[in-house]
Every structure is written in C-alpha cells, then in structure tokens.
Amino acid sequence: MTSGRTVVRSAPGKLFVTGEYAVVEPGTPAIVVAVDREITATVTLSETADIVISSDLVPRAVNWRWLDGRLHAPGTENGEADGHGARGALRHVVAAVETVGRLLAERGLPMPGLDLSIGSRLHDNGRKYGLGSSGAVTVATIDAITSLCGLDLSPDARYRLAVISSVGIDPVGSGGDLAASTWGGWIAYQAPDRAFVLDLTRRYGIEEALRTPWPGHSVRRLPAPRGLALEVGWTGNPASTASLVSGLHRRIWRGTASHRAFVETSTDFVRASITALEAGDDQSLLYQIRRARRELARLDDEVGLGIFTPELTALCTVAETVGGAAKPSGAGGGDCGIALLDAEAMHDISHVRQRWAAAGVLPLPVRPAPEGTEK
Template identity: 60%
Template structure:
C-alpha cells in the first residue's frame, strides 16, 4: 500500500426533484440533482492516535484509538456523536484494505461543510456528501484508485451499516453529479452479502434493484431553493411509515405505481427537452407527497413548506418539498428568463420566514475536482 501526501476530496449535496419515499424501496426510481455546495474532506498522516477527526462543526479535534469493539476515544469511551458517517466510511475502507492484506495507517481526517447554515444542516444531504468524500479521500490517501461505481458501493455499505433504510440517493448524487435517475439496491441483501462474503466480493457482485444513469439537464428552467429553518432527520419521518402499517399495503403499492409513473414521465420530459411537461410532473410529485401526508399524518408538509410551494405557483412555477419533508428545503422550477418572477418569488419566501439559498446544479466534472 502506498501512502502519500495529504489528499483532499469533495462531494456535493443533493436535492430530490421527484420520487421521494418511493425510492426507499429497491428498484423504484427517483430524480435527483447535485448542487454546488460541498463537503470537503482532507486526509493526512496522524500522530499519536489511530484516527484524528477535525471538523468545522466541532469545537475541537477528536482523537480515537482502535479497540476490540471499534474506534473509541483515547479514554476508552465511545466515539462522540455526530461522527458516525465519517467513522463508518473510514471503517469500510479499512475493511477493504484488510481483505487485500494491508492495514489502514493512522489518519487525520479534516471535514469542512458548506451544507450547513450557522452550524445547522440545510437538508442538502450532508451525511451522504461527507460519506462519499471520506471514502474517496481515505481511499486515495491509501493509494486506492476507485471507480465511481466502487466509490458509491463503499459509501452505500458505510451508510447501510448505520441506517439500513437509507435510499442512498444522496450518495449517488454525490458520486455522479448533475441530474440523475436513481434506483436503490436491496440494502438488506447487500449487507447480508458483505457479512457472509466480505467487502471485496460484495463490490463485485450484482446489487439487486440498483441502477443509476445521467439525465440531460432542463433546458430553460431555473432551480430556486429555500430553507425552512427547521432541520429534520430523514430517518425520523421515513421510519414512522413502518409503524403506520403502510409498507406492503395496497396504499403503498398504489403510491409506488403513481410515483414510478410520475418519475418516468419526468425523465422523458428531460430527455425530450419538454420543460412544460417537467413542470407538470413536479406538481404531480407535490400532490403525491400531499396525498401520502394526508393518509399517514407524517407531517411532510409544514406551514413553511406549504407557503414555499404556494408562492412558487403564484409566480408561474412548480414547487415541492425536497426529500422527506417536515422541514429542511423545498425547490421551485420556473422559467429561467423570468427575472422579475424569480425576484418576486424570493421576496415572497423571505416574507414568509423562509431563507432563499443560492444554489446551482453541479456537473460530475465539477463535483469531483
């Protein structure tokens, strides 16, 4: 194994355009975009500890040593909270190295995030971005040259170990960038294979349900984003669906079929350059989420997210929550040449207590620099 000088890698955040909730089920599609706000991870040699983590979201470095049960603080206590995705990413790269007869060297991992506002997450997929960037940076520091597919799979393994229900859409956006159509793998099957056969074989094996492909960008629509000021942990909402008895129900099957149809039509609209059709599907995606919310009482639509969507419709756009809802961000698509309407939308959002967030979609090339 070759260990070189310090290595920096970054991964972009994401926004869902359509397909939330359905994408949690293996093989069901969603459309996502990668955005030009990133998490940057720099890996260098560590001294006096096996792993040192520094983050612009923490007041001090965290120094860890390998114990029988995994990484722990130097005094033997468990690793501090908030580092789970970084540690899992380090562990999965370390497991791959071990299977190849090498050992992970002591590493200093420095994390910087532009996916937060004054230390609070914006709902742009910060956990996914830090996982992808950490996998990429640690692997590169250790001399591993990862293909995009391998980078995604390692990040998915690191994530699924923590949250088996996570779709991985944020990881795919972080790896491939731009507009993508994404279908999640069967995470339970993947985790079972990794436990039985190891990381190396799991990386090479087929992953049931998984598919990702790039999509052409919208030709004439601007993406506008606003933050509600209320951070939400996605798993706290998605996990409640199981308690509602929704999974496996007739209602779920109906929702999945409608979501798949919406996403499929939106994909064709992008491929044909039909912006009007895309706007119709964004509106349909909003209605689908509203129907799910009415049926389950999850709280997908808050007062802020409803105001966000209504303001966009009032100026001729189409809008919806991005992701699980309950807070975080919402998106609006509208005519990119309608400068007055875009300005008015931002004013309406601000008046409603929402924070417009300057964001652009980032391509794969830009997201891997």
C-alpha cells in the same frame, strides 16, 4: 507511504427532485440533483497508528484507536458508545473510515495513521440545510482515504463503499444522496436492496460486495432542464429523513394497498419526468413535478407525517402563482423545498424569492453542481 502526504477531496450535497419516500423501495426510481455546496475531507498521513478526526461540527479533534476492527475514542465522554459522544457526532465519518479499513484488511494492506479534517458548506452555524450532509461526508471521506492509500476505485466502487458504510447507521435510507455526491449533476436513481447488500457484506466481505450485482440498483445521468431555473428555499427548521421514513413504516403503511398505489404513482411521474428531461420538454416536466407535489400531499393527509409545514406549503403556492412547479425536497417536515421556474423570467424569480422571505423561507443561493469527473 510518506508521513505528511495530504489528499483533499470534496463531495457535493444533493436535492431530491422527485420520487422521495417511494425510492426507499428497491428498484423504484427517483431523480436527484447534486448542488454546488459541498463537504471537504482533508486527510494527511501521520506517524502514529491513530486516526485523528476534526470537524467544524464538533468542538475539538478526537483521537481514535483501532480495537477489533472498530474505532474507539478512549478518554472522551461516551466516546465508545454508538449514538453518543464522539461516535455519535462523527458516526458517518467513523463508519466510512472503518469501511475503508475493512477493505484494506481484505486486500492484505494496513490502514495507516491519519489526520482527517472535515469542513462543510451544508450547514448554517451547526444547523443543517437538508442538502444531504451525511451522504456527502461519507463519500468525501471514502474518496480521500482510498486515494491516499493508492486504491484506484471507480465511481461505482466508491458509491458501493459509501452504501456499505451507511447501511448500518440508516438501513431505511435509499442512498440517493450517496449517488448524487458520487456522480454529481442530474441523475436517475434506483436504490439497491439494502438488506441484500448488508447480508452479502457480512457473509462474504466487502470485496465480494463490490463485484456482485446489486438487485434493484441503477444510476444514469440525465440532462438538466433546458429553460428552467432550479430555485431552493430553506425553512430554517432541520428535519430527520430517517425519522420521517421510519415513522411512515411504523404506521403499518408499508405493504398496504395505499402503499402500493403510492409507489406505482410515484414510479409513473418519475419516469415521465425522466422522459421530459431527456426530450427537453420543460412544460411536461413542470406538470410531473406538480403531480409529485399532489401525491406527497395526499400521502401526508392520509398518514399524518407532517411532510408539509406551513413554510413548505407557502413555498409551493408562491411558485405556482407564476407558472412554476414546486414541492418539498426529500422527506419534508422542514429542511428545503425546490421550485422550477422560467429561467428567463427574472422578474418572476425575484418575486418568488421576495414572497418566500416574507413567508419565513430563506432563498438559498444554491445551483446544480456539475457532473463529477470519472476516475
């Protein structure tokens, strides 16, 4: 490979349409849509063996060196400690680089020195919108580096590498963001058993994990709604999906009768939503999204997670006054909510945006991203 060669790859962010929280259980369905804001990874071959990473979320480029298969940043404050300093700020990028390095090593190939630059349209002056930036940066980084190194990987293989990279950082994450960032468009998603994936990778290596079927996992494309517009509102308050999902499980909820009922109900309205999308039945889809909102509210009342903030409650109420359907997207507690509104009722859409702004919700000019190109 020639020094100076550059590859640029982008990956879109995501929104959960329905099925959040339940989707962390392997094999439980959700609907996720990719959005037209993205993270871009630009990677250039360098003459040294180091990995230099720069990002618009950190003040300066950080120089990383390999030691026993891991990246370390000597000379930076706490740079070698997970969750702190350089590694903490860039943990998803670093994990993605390390994962590709492990795959290359298994194939008897060297990891070249790289200059890696990350640019994001998924935040506002460092405040994340809640559009899946961690997943998008993981997917974009893996795509860019594997392409530069001449690895001809399918979307499924790139998604699997992203899951392997992410599971050590966030074992409770479903990977729905990774799937949306990989395939684009609207997708029906079922999470794999991440404990199985982690054990498989540790025992047999990444190559075997790319070949072996993963229990519970499924991805398939869905058509977009025929006559509905997807509107997105941002509360201005970032939320941690990992903290909210972990907090739910710490409440000794998982495995209870209430947990089983929630997963069963979620599975039912997600499957009904998939059927509605495939049939082009917008009214049925609106009904199922309202069911999803009610079930999330019931869960919030029972467990006290704080899924519904005043802003998210207002976002939903306003959308329903014009006949739409709305709900928090993802874990709630801040971040974004979504609404499905009659695409031809421009007066209603304008009314909703104005009412959202008055309630402290910023309407985001975000639209579904197109399906990705198969490689």
